[in-house]
Amino acid sequence: MISILRRKNDTQPTRRLCIQVLRHNPADAASVPHLQAFEIAEAEGMTLFIALNEIRATQDPSLQFDFVCRAGICGSCAMLIDGRPGLACRTLTRDLGTTITLAPLPFFELIGDLSVNTGKWMRGTSERLQTWIHSSAQTDLDALEAPMEPELAEAIYELDRCIECGCCIAGCGTAQMREKFVGAVGLNKIARFRLDPRDDRSNDDFYELIGDDDGVFGCMSLLGCHDVCPKQLPLQTQIAYLRRKMAVIGLA
Numbered sequence: 001m002i003s004i005l006r007r008k009n010d011t012q013p014t015r016r017l018c019i020q021v022l023r024h025n026p027a028d029a030a031s032v033p034h035l036q037a038f039e040i041a042e043a044e045g046m047t048l049f050i051a052l053n054e055i056r057a058t059q060d061p062s063l064q065f066d067f068v069c070r071a072g073i074c075g076s077c078a079m080l081i082d083g084r085p086g087l088a089c090r091t092l093t094r095d096l097g098t099t100i101t102l103a104p105l106p107f108f109e110l111i112g113d114l115s116v117n118t119g120k121w122m123r124g125t126s127e128r129l130q131t132w133i134h135s136s137a138q139t140d141l142d143a144l145e146a147p148m149e150p151e152l153a154e155a156i157y158e159l160d161r162c163i164e165c166g167c168c169i170a171g172c173g174t175a176q177m178r179e180k181f182v183g184a185v186g187l188n189k190i191a192r193f194r195l196d197p198r199d200d201r202s203n204d205d206f207y208e209l210i211g212d213d214d215g216v217f218g219c220m221s222l223l224g225c226h227d228v229c230p231k232q233l234p235l236q237t238q239i240a241y242l243r244r245k246m247a248v249i250g251l252a
Contacts, residue, residue: 015042015098019051021063022103025112035101036060048088048102049077052114064113072230075165078105079114085167085228105170118166125182129209131189133199145198152195159192159238161231168225168235180214184225184235187216191238194245207249216242 017040024033038055049067056063068074070089077088080103082096093100108116168184169175175183190210193199210216219239226236 016040017042017051017093018099019048019055020099020101021113022101023063023113024110025064026110027112042093046093048081048091048093048100051093052088052102064111064115066115073163075118075163075167075230078118078165078167078170078230079103080105080170085170087165087167087230090230105166107169107172107175108166116166118164121166121169122164122185125186126189129182129186129189131193133193133196134201134205135198136200148197152197156192156195159188159195159233162188162233163231165230167228167230171224171228173222173224174218174220178214178218181218182210182215184229184239186210187219187239187242188233188235191242194242203245203249207246210242211246211250216246219243 019038019040020035021038022033023036025031038059040051040054040059043050049070052063052065053067056065065079065088066076067089068076072087072090075087078085079088080086080101081088081091082101083103085105088102102114104110104114104116105118108118108121110116162185164185166185172181172183174181187210190206193201194206212218216239221239223236223239229235
């Protein structure tokens with residue numbers, strides 16, 4: 001049976017893909033944004049990551065895009081795929097049409113072609129929201145950390161799965177209109193540290209960070225972030241929870 005299936009698969013025609021890439025080098029004053037089309041033969045199990053690497057290796061070595069892990073963990077290869085934010089390494093070409101249009105994520109600083117500087121924005125947001133554990137207790141490096149209930153540890157881990165790919169920001173209507181909006185990635189970080197019993201900050205402290213229109217009250221509830229998150233984080237639930245909590249604190 002295996003050999004029969006293999007022969008049958010071998011007779012299937014190979015699709016020819018036309019991959020259109022929005023190209024632009026902001027460092028070159030003569031560069032004008034334009035679509036450039038590349039044609040390649042589709043291979044079994046091909047991802048956009050593989051397709052782009054083949055294009056760069058065989059057709060145009062100047063093509064710029066980012067990648068590190070190839071496993072949907074680093075978030076580096078996020079881009080607009082037929083107008084929708086996604087990860088190139090986790091997108092199979094067989095799930096798309098024969099003409100595929102790729103563009104860099106909007107909102108972030110463009111480096112070139114499909115490469116954007118998400119790290120600069122993520123670092124700035126983390127510093128602004130102080131996304132580290134705040135503790136007034138004297139740290140004893142030799143002491144054992146207090147045990148945590150497994151359910152709480154699991155809830156914190158669920159939010160820690162964010163890979164900071166930028167897809168949620170690229171799919172956010174508010175972020176496109178309000179430059180200082182912290183977005184779902186920032187709100188997710190605050191939700192994570194509010195859960196952590198090692199963090200000494202009060203509800204009022206968290207309200208100072210996200211209790212305004214650049215924080216949780218700026219969200220227009222379009223929830224594009226929830227729809228495009230490649231890690232399927234519960235962003236809708238967390239944003240609604242934070243909004244209720246911050247509203248109570250603000251009215252107190």
